[in-house]
Amino acid sequence: MDKEPGSSLPQPTSPQGSPQLAASWARIRGRLRDEVGEVEYRTWLRQMTLAGIEGDEAIVLLPTRFLRDWVRGHYGERLRALWLSEVPGVRRVDIRVAAGMTDAGPEHGLGESLVPRAVEPARPSVPAAPATTGDRAGDWIAPLEPRFTFDTFVVGKPNEVAHACARRVSERPNSPGFNPLFLYGGVGLGKTHLMHAIAWGIRERGDLSVAYMSAEKFMYRFIAALRSQSTMEFKESLRSVDVLMIDDLQFLIGKDNTQEEFFHTFNALVDAGKQIVVSADKSPSDLSGIEDRLRTRLGWGMVADLHATTYELRLSIVEAKTSAAGVMVPPKVLELLAHKITSNVRELEGALNRLIAHANLFGRTVTMDSVQEVLADMLRAHEKRISIEEIQRKVSEHYNIRLTDMASPRRARNVARPRQVAMYLAKQLTQRSLPEIGRRFGNRDHTTVMHAVSRIAELMAADPSFAEDVALLRKMLET
Numbered sequence: 001m002d003k004e005p006g007s008s009l010p011q012p013t014s015p016q017g018s019p020q021l022a023a024s025w026a027r028i029r030g031r032l033r034d035e036v037g038e039v040e041y042r043t044w045l046r047q048m049t050l051a052g053i054e055g056d057e058a059i060v061l062l063p064t065r066f067l068r069d070w071v072r073g074h075y076g077e078r079l080r081a082l083w084l085s086e087v088p089g090v091r092r093v094d095i096r097v098a099a100g101m102t103d104a105g106p107e108h109g110l111g112e113s114l115v116p117r118a119v120e121p122a123r124p125s126v127p128a129a130p131a132t133t134g135d136r137a138g139d140w141i142a143p144l145e146p147r148f149t150f151d152t153f154v155v156g157k158p159n160e161v162a163h164a165c166a167r168r169v170s171e172r173p174n175s176p177g178f179n180p181l182f183l184y185g186g187v188g189l190g191k192t193h194l195m196h197a198i199a200w201g202i203r204e205r206g207d208l209s210v211a212y213m214s215a216e217k218f219m220y221r222f223i224a225a226l227r228s229q230s231t232m233e234f235k236e237s238l239r240s241v242d243v244l245m246i247d248d249l250q251f252l253i254g255k256d257n258t259q260e261e262f263f264h265t266f267n268a269l270v271d272a273g274k275q276i277v278v279s280a281d282k283s284p285s286d287l288s289g290i291e292d293r294l295r296t297r298l299g300w301g302m303v304a305d306l307h308a309t310t311y312e313l314r315l316s317i318v319e320a321k322t323s324a325a326g327v328m329v330p331p332k333v334l335e336l337l338a339h340k341i342t343s344n345v346r347e348l349e350g351a352l353n354r355l356i357a358h359a360n361l362f363g364r365t366v367t368m369d370s371v372q373e374v375l376a377d378m379l380r381a382h383e384k385r386i387s388i389e390e391i392q393r394k395v396s397e398h399y400n401i402r403l404t405d406m407a408s409p410r411r412a413r414n415v416a417r418p419r420q421v422a423m424y425l426a427k428q429l430t431q432r433s434l435p436e437i438g439r440r441f442g443n444r445d446h447t448t449v450m451h452a453v454s455r456i457a458e459l460m461a462a463d464p465s466f467a468e469d470v471a472l473l474r475k476m477l478e479t
């Protein structure tokens, strides 16, 4: 960017070129996220990128047509309003599919006119603080998500211990050995869900007051109290609760003052026989940056972890969620999801929400084809990693040559051609560079690999049955 220093800011064009623009965009996304909630945001909006501003128009990109149409139909107007309030010069928003990312699906022609509000994933109405708690911890309490109850939590091997502990605390707060309850595990594995479930359970019985909040919120409240010199009220309101739940404690790492305050609150509550529940992304002993005395106290009660999901748990989760939503999804599709979307439950839910919305919108049942279309971007990201070894093995099996021939100097056609096919597939199916591929094929030069790639492409163009052969190999490797 050849911006002259000191000159008035030129019309911004791309977010890379303009920090202000990037900041505005970040704020717009943040506001949208607050408005629609985490789940909805992740399902539909997380993948938006800003291409830039052209005239009075902001250009927003999404990876697939389906997402583009959906975002246009549901959030287009809101995006426009947010843009206008951030950057008054921007009056229109153009939502497009990112170049090079067009999915194979048909055009749906789902325009602005079609705003299928009715099929939106039901948004929880934010519950008011329960009457029983009165004003004691009043505006402190973060709203609980109605979906996050024990009924909707699917139990499997990876979470059965954490679940049992959570239930126990919910049914009988402050049981010996369960205070504090410390739940930990990676992102999207159900910590927040379990914490809310505990809180709902306790509130249902109605006689105990529960304060649930993220550690971040705790920190902001504390800092605000310091500023307004109301730390006494802060302390009192917190110490008057029966159950204190702090989510994502790792946010307090390195925040010494807040940690100190939390430590004192913690001790005061435990001494008064109140229950504490804490979650974090790591176990107390692995939470570096937490003061030792706090760490020690955190480990006093029950420490339970949520392990990474297994295929079985993922399958049970998608089964439970589709049947709760009342949509018919063929078992094959559910298996595909459980098989492919392995990172965490949040991603899995996002995929499922999209499928359900798609099915409702187009009034048809979910099929293998619609999955490929609707989840193109997600499935791409979770594509199976294929190794050069695997390719060599499959190709030599297919052409009936020895695996060692892949790396041998032999140049006889019956060996050289399959070797070229393997090099071609290695280039297409892995992220390896040409020199790296060459090395794995008996230390050949990268120009040899290059030659193989173009030779095979030529042969495929000239000979359909050869092309079919290679396509078959490719398919076998990919699935």
Ligand code: ADP
Pocket (backbone or CB within 6 Å): 039, 148, 152, 153, 154, 155, 159, 185, 186, 187, 188, 189, 190, 191, 192, 193, 194, 317, 345, 346, 349
């Ligand atoms: P964390 O707080 O560990 O990052 P969350 O509790 O927010 O994760 O879970 C992410 C999403 O996955 C939530 O929508 C939650 O309902 C869902 N989820 C996680 N684990 C389960 C489970 N075992 N059964 C049903 N839903 C789950």
Ligand code: MG
Pocket (backbone or CB within 6 Å): 191, 192, 193, 247, 248
């Ligand atoms: Mg959480």
